[in-house]
Amino acid sequence: MKRSLPLIITFLIGMFMIGEFFIPHYRYRVWTAEFLEWGLILAAAAFVLGFVNLIQVNAPKVARRDADWGYKLIMLVVMIVTMVAGFIAGEERSRVDNLYKWVYDFVFVPLNATMFALLAFYISSAAFRAFRARNLEAALLLGAAILVMIARVPAGESLPVVGEYLPKVMNWIMDVPNIAARRAIFIGAALGAVATGLRVILGLERSHLGAD
Amino acid sequence: MLALLRRFQEMDRRWVFLGMGLAILIPLLFPITLDFEVDERVRSLYDAVEELPAGSTVLISADFDPASRPELEPFYRAHLEHLFRKDVKVVMLSLWDYAPPLVVPILDEVAARHGKVYGTDYVFLGFKPGKELAIKAIGENIPKTFPTDSKGTPTDQIPVMVGYRQAKDFPLLISISAGFPGTREYVLQIQGQYDLKIASACTAVSAPDYIPFYKAGQLVGLSGGMPGSAQYEKLVYPQGPPEGVRLLATQAINVLNLGHLYIIGLIVLGNIAFFLTRRAEATA
Numbered sequence: 001m002k003r004s005l006p007l008i009i010t011f012l013i014g015m016f017m018i019g020e021f022f023i024p025h026y027r028y029r030v031w032t033a034e035f036l037e038w039g040l041i042l043a044a045a046a047f048v049l050g051f052v053n054l055i056q057v058n059a060p061k062v063a064r065r066d067a068d069w070g071y072k073l074i075m076l077v078v079m080i081v082t083m084v085a086g087f088i089a090g091e092e093r094s095r096v097d098n099l100y101k102w103v104y105d106f107v108f109v110p111l112n113a114t115m116f117a118l119l120a121f122y123i124s125s126a127a128f129r130a131f132r133a134r135n136l137e138a139a140l141l142l143g144a145a146i147l148v149m150i151a152r153v154p155a156g157e158s159l160p161v162v163g164e165y166l167p168k169v170m171n172w173i174m175d176v177p178n179i180a181a182r183r184a185i186f187i188g189a190a191l192g193a194v195a196t197g198l199r200v201i202l203g204l205e206r207s208h209l210g211a212d
Numbered sequence: 213m214l215a216l217l218r219r220f221q222e223m224d225r226r227w228v229f230l231g232m233g234l235a236i237l238i239p240l241l242f243p244i245t246l247d248f249e250v251d252e253r254v255r256s257l258y259d260a261v262e263e264l265p266a267g268s269t270v271l272i273s274a275d276f277d278p279a280s281r282p283e284l285e286p287f288y289r290a291h292l293e294h295l296f297r298k299d300v301k302v303v304m305l306s307l308w309d310y311a312p313p314l315v316v317p318i319l320d321e322v323a324a325r326h327g328k329v330y331g332t333d334y335v336f337l338g339f340k341p342g343k344e345l346a347i348k349a350i351g352e353n354i355p356k357t358f359p360t361d362s363k364g365t366p367t368d369q370i371p372v373m374v375g376y377r378q379a380k381d382f383p384l385l386i387s388i389s390a391g392f393p394g395t396r397e398y399v400l401q402i403q404g405q406y407d408l409k410i411a412s413a414c415t416a417v418s419a420p421d422y423i424p425f426y427k428a429g430q431l432v433g434l435s436g437g438m439p440g441s442a443q444y445e446k447l448v449y450p451q452g453p454p455e456g457v458r459l460l461a462t463q464a465i466n467v468l469n470l471g472h473l474y475i476i477g478l479i480v481l482g483n484i485a486f487f488l489t490r491r492a493e494a495t496a
Binding site for chain 2: 021029032033036037039040043044046047091092093094095100101104105108109110112113115116120121123124125127128129131132133142145146149150152153154155157158167171174175178179182183186
């Protein structure tokens, strides 16, 4: 029963939601909207699970003074402070000055932006070390990358003689080889997703139910 | 010579970092302004807004965070300016929990500049978790998905929402997307099912993924990264910005010039050193 009931629910809900694409009756849509709302409630509940899980995983490590316990303590304190500040600030928390907005503007924004900005440095180092025309395929990739990079900025368009042609060449690379490759990947991935979805609905794929 | 080439290829990466830092810092301190053309995809996005009659309402899904802010905030600001200037009303929501504190103050600021009233001319419905599930629900029934707006007002009592229950009721849906969930999920989940007119502004890294959607007609316009934002700014402000408005992407795109040239230079020099070393080793 512990395994059969989830499989039966998955099958029934899965088949019902697929039916939405083939049965355009409004009564049917009322029910699909209802199921979607249940799904959204479950998704919101996942935040509560995540909150409890973070405490369960990290609090014992802080108590035992495990490796990096200081970082875990900061994470837990900041999580709770931000959450409480958000509750206190209420519906206007994104608009008016309050502790929640202060934490967002002066802690989260600089940290988040800094992490992303560091990519510029790592990409330049990685491109210098790894981008080598060792064979024909690598040389083609290298040539395409350089053309797209230079054509994407005004400096490329301002080059004498070749400047006016660079955006055209870039657009051709993006519109023809890029699309051909990506559509192939999309179609392959979509077929894989359909197959996996059917396996879950039909109960052939059961890993999401856990080990026991 | 061979030793020098080897040393160059194996140089400490901190020198590469220093060069990159200078490539960004120098154009910031000494700006160089170069002109650029507007891409067909960005022009299509602009035209899609131009075709909207005054008084119509668009749905914006603002799904970006501080990390993608330099690429997408300039588009977001210029786009709001464009919409409000044309007297188009805005219904905004977000699928990213990081987004509201970032996008709401800008929405209020641009709306105030145009004398727009919250609830009548624009509304922010808030953040909704659930990713693809939330997108499906937006396609199905917006007031059910967002029972209240971000201020707690019941959605069906907000004047701007009157007559708009599903995504397909809006003449245009604009996805400002920094990743997952975003433009791709809107196209996959609801564009085909409801035959929606969707335009997208995305990060530069996502643009190649979305070009097939644009070419297939699933997106009516596409602005990719900072170059796309700068081109959109050029279309929205052909005579330059009014007082108090800064064209963030137009300024930043010229900073990118030297950064891109620096990386290209490193790649070219690295390859020259690689081939010279290989040839010297083969003949030795």
